[in-house]
Structure formats: C-alpha cells, structure tokens
Amino acid sequence: MSLKSVTDKGLQTLAIHAGENPDPATGASAPSLVMSSTFVVDEEISFSANNLTAETPFVYTRWDNPTTQQLEQKLAVLEQAEACIAFASGMAASAAVMLAHLSQGDHLVISNTNYPGTAEFARDTLTRLGIEVTPVDTSELANISAAMRDNTRMVWLETPSNPLLRISDIKGAAEIAHTQQALLVVDSTFASPIATRPLTLGAELVVHSLTKYIGGHGDAMGGSVCGNQALLGPLRGEALVHYGGVISPFNAWLIMRGMATLPLRMRCHEQNAVAVASFLETHEGVEKVLYPGLESHPQYALAKSQMDNFSGMISFRTANAKAVAERMMKKLEVIHYAVSLGHHRSLVYLMQTEDLVGSSYRLEDAELEKYRAAAGEGIFRLSVGLEDTDDLIRDLETVL
Ligand SMILES: Cc1ncc(COP(=O)(O)O)c(C=O)c1O
The missing domain is CATH 3.90.1150.10 (Aspartate Aminotransferase, domain 1)
Structure with a gap:
C-alpha cells in the first residue's frame, strides 16, 4: 500500500507516508534498509551512465538504491517537485548543480554571504574552471538585476542566508533570472520545505543540506536537489555516477525516519x-x-x-x-x-x-x-x- 494521491494530503501525512512503501516481500511497515552495493539482474544492462534512464532497474548503488529512492520520492513530494536526487552531503548537492549546469564562459550570480563552503567553491573552484562569478547581496533585487550579463546562466540564492539571516525574494529573483534564460537555484536549507517551497515561487532547482532540519537529529549527512527531470538528468549521470558523491543507504534511511517528524x-x-x-x-x-x-x-x-x-x-x-x-x-x-x-x-x-x-x-x-x-x-x-x-x-x- 502506498499513497494513491498526494495532492489531497496535508504536510504531516506526506512527511510520514510519501515515497515509502511497505516491503513487498515481508510486508514490513517501516521502509526497508537495502545495504547492498550491487543488484542481481536478469537482463543485459548498459554499463554506461550515459544510457541511464528512469526505467533502468537497480544495478549498482552509486546509480540508484531502493532505500535512497524512497527518500528522494518523499523529498520531491514535500518540495512539490517532479523529481529529486539525494547526495552524500549538502556540498555534494551544491557542487553537482553548479558543475552540471555551468560551463567555461558562463556567468553565475550568487549571494555574497552564504554558507562558507558554497562561497569558497564558487569563488575558487568555479573561477578556476573559467566560470565567471559575481557575488552580490541578493536580498536586494536591484543588485541581482545589475549583476545580470548576456552570459548569466544561473542565479543562486541562499534564503535565509548564513549567517546574517538575510531573506531573498524568490519570486522577484525568478523573474529577473528568467528574462535572461538563467536558472534560479535556491539553497533552502535554513527554511526547510515546511517553511518555503521555492519551486512554487519560480525557482528551477532547490538544494538542501539534509544534514540539518530535514534529517534533524545530527547523526547523518546528506544533500538533495529537487526540480524537473530534464534538469536532474545530467545531475544523476554526471554528478552522482561520475563524481560519486552518493549517499549511504543507511544515512538515507535515517534521514527518511527523521523526516516523519x-x-x-x-x-x-x-x-x-x-x-x-x-x-x-x-x-x-x-x-x-x-x-x-x-x-x-x-x-x-x-x-x-x-x-x-x-x-x-x-x-x-x-x-x-x-x-x-x-x-x-x-x-x-x-x-x-x-x-x-x-x-x-x-x-x-x-x-x-x-x-x-x-x-x-x-x-x-x-x-x-x-x-x-x-x-x-x-x-x-x-x-x-x-x-x-x-x-x-x-x-x-x-x-x-
Ligand atoms: C545553507 C547551507 N547549505 C549547504 C551546507 C552544506 O551542507 P553539508 O554540511 O551537508 O555538506 C550547509 C552546511 O552547513 C549550509 O548551512
């Protein structure tokens, strides 16, 4: 038994039931923890991440795992997203988004005060790869507008932001980003999907450190990116399978348990x-x-x-x-x-x-x-x- 519909359910019900399925073999009510790195298959499956599709069965846990998949489905429902990918940490998720959707010669506009790991990754790693980065105080929309260039491909907000708790206007930033066909990405870790659902306000992708409110118990690291399939496709193949920042199924299970409350x-x-x-x-x-x-x-x-x-x-x-x-x-x-x-x-x-x-x-x-x-x-x-x-x-x- 799993939820027949999620659109008519409240957040408390969804946090508990969405994405979870009783174990088909045993009927176990709690989601099963699948700690297997590989899966026995009964058909030839391509060994290339380039041929990965939504229909590919479980092959290897760096590609996908049944426990992790249940966590991803729960997160997607809470963020009102088409899909979600879980990562080993919030930084693995953030780096995946930037590296998969920015290339040499592209321009990124990003909050000038935010989680220090994200700030340093943008200023050091992205610029080393030939990506231009303009940090601005995104809590004032005029600063985002002024920073936009012809080659701006992404606007990155963290709201509320680290450590000054500045709030950035997601709807307003989406309008600005979209005039330039840039993606709006929101790190919503401080808010959680209970406070804010950035995709409903116009963002294309929402990033979380699951290590924080979503896991909620300080015992498991994880990260996630929610959005539509077309934008997540390159993330699964390139960032998850090739960079390898995959979440442990045990951590996915702990975080899913935390999410119920x-x-x-x-x-x-x-x-x-x-x-x-x-x-x-x-x-x-x-x-x-x-x-x-x-x-x-x-x-x-x-x-x-x-x-x-x-x-x-x-x-x-x-x-x-x-x-x-x-x-x-x-x-x-x-x-x-x-x-x-x-x-x-x-x-x-x-x-x-x-x-x-x-x-x-x-x-x-x-x-x-x-x-x-x-x-x-x-x-x-x-x-x-x-x-x-x-x-x-x-x-x-x-x-x-
Ligand atoms: C807003 C925000 N984003 C991302 C991260 C990185 O998350 P993680 O520590 O899970 O890599 C953090 C960590 O503190 C954070 O506060």
Whole structure:
C-alpha cells in the first residue's frame, strides 16, 4: 500500500507516508534498509551512465538504491517537485548543480554571504574552471538585476542566508533570472520545505543540506536537489555516477525516519526560537538580534510572505564576543557550542567576522562595511533546538 494521491494530503501525512512503501516481500511497515552495493539482474544492462534512464532497474548503488529512492520520492513530494536526487552531503548537492549546469564562459550570480563552503567553491573552484562569478547581496533585487550579463546562466540564492539571516525574494529573483534564460537555484536549507517551497515561487532547482532540519537529529549527512527531470538528468549521470558523491543507504534511511517528524519539529523550532529571540532582544548584554520572525528583522514583511514557518535560526551580537564564546564553551549546560544547525539539540557558534569576510566572502568597500555594521567582530549563530524553552533561556543567561 502506498499513497494513491498526494495532492489531497496535508504536510504531516506526506512527511510520514510519501515515497515509502511497505516491503513487498515481508510486508514490513517501516521502509526497508537495502545495504547492498550491487543488484542481481536478469537482463543485459548498459554499463554506461550515459544510457541511464528512469526505467533502468537497480544495478549498482552509486546509480540508484531502493532505500535512497524512497527518500528522494518523499523529498520531491514535500518540495512539490517532479523529481529529486539525494547526495552524500549538502556540498555534494551544491557542487553537482553548479558543475552540471555551468560551463567555461558562463556567468553565475550568487549571494555574497552564504554558507562558507558554497562561497569558497564558487569563488575558487568555479573561477578556476573559467566560470565567471559575481557575488552580490541578493536580498536586494536591484543588485541581482545589475549583476545580470548576456552570459548569466544561473542565479543562486541562499534564503535565509548564513549567517546574517538575510531573506531573498524568490519570486522577484525568478523573474529577473528568467528574462535572461538563467536558472534560479535556491539553497533552502535554513527554511526547510515546511517553511518555503521555492519551486512554487519560480525557482528551477532547490538544494538542501539534509544534514540539518530535514534529517534533524545530527547523526547523518546528506544533500538533495529537487526540480524537473530534464534538469536532474545530467545531475544523476554526471554528478552522482561520475563524481560519486552518493549517499549511504543507511544515512538515507535515517534521514527518511527523521523526516516523519519534520512538520512537528519545525513548529517546535519556531516556537522555541520566537521565545529565545524575544528574550535576547530584551537582554542588556545583547546588542543586536536577527530572527526572521521578529518584527525588528529588516525583512520581516518579506519573510512573512515567503515563509510559512520562521524556522529556528537566530543570529545575535554581543560586546566582547570572544570572551562570551569562551564562557559558552565552558559553562553551557544544555546548548552545545558546535557548528551545524537544524538538530534537535540546540547549537551555538561564534562566526568571526575577519575569518568570514577575508577567507570566504572576500567582501570589500561598502559591502564589507554593511557586513561589519550587522555582525560587528562576530555574530553568534544559534540553532534553537527542541529542548524546553526555559532551559535554553537559563543556559543563555549564565553566559551573557
Ligand atoms: C545553507 C547551507 N547549505 C549547504 C551546507 C552544506 O551542507 P553539508 O554540511 O551537508 O555538506 C550547509 C552546511 O552547513 C549550509 O548551512
């Protein structure tokens, strides 16, 4: 038994049932974990990824795997996409999209502050391959328009973005990208499909680090790209089969299990984050709080129109950030001082300005000043987890 229709079901039902099928041999209700790297076949199948089609049976797990396929189908349903491909990590997914859809002489417009791995990959690897890259603050549509060129083939947004939680207008960016026949790609990791579905707002591809909210438990790395078959075809053959960044079926299974509670978790992440952000806003030791669900966020109206859930990511600034970080490392009882985000456990980390603007973003002049005005010497990125709100606030009180 599997869902007969997904269009008449709610998100909680889809997060649990979409893509999953009871095991046909045993009737097991939970999805089966297929840890086989190869499959016994009863017909000749081409050994070339170039001949891979949607009808090709399972051959080898780097090409496709029954457990991974169930995860991909669930993700596609939640993102309202025709199809999805899972990868070994969010970075494997991002790199796959850029390398499969950009070639020498093409031009990419990308957010000038975003996940540092993506920023460095665009500025170093893509430019080494002869792809032109223009980083701009995509939270202002005029900056995207001004950056477009005749050879622009892709516009890349991360919204909300790392670490300043800037929101980019997906619908507006799609209109701009499409006047130039460029693809709009959205890294929606901070939002999750519970908050935002970029494909319904005009994007061609949506990328996730499954390591974060979607897996949700901090125990499995993964990435995904959702979109239509025509755009995903080159990704499966080239990026998955040839670059080899395939997800382990075990991780796919863990992430699928995590997804069953994604709508419930996102509701709790938001509820806790609203309470913690409101506490931080009134604390005398805190200079600035950025949270898309606070009216004080510079793009609160856009966040409200584009996000069904404000997620659990807060950035805040204090005086003497390094000393506060030291106290956090020694004194926090509940919140872990660690990178990453979207887990059930709360995590906090100081994103040091000099580190990021120099080595990852390479900001200059007005953009550098704008970053410093928002982040000071560094900004704390707090991923609010699912613990009791009072415990989180008490933990923060001891270090602020
Ligand atoms: C917004 C965003 N995109 C992509 C990535 C990369 O994901 P992964 O660590 O799964 O490779 C991260 C990781 O922190 C991220 O925050």
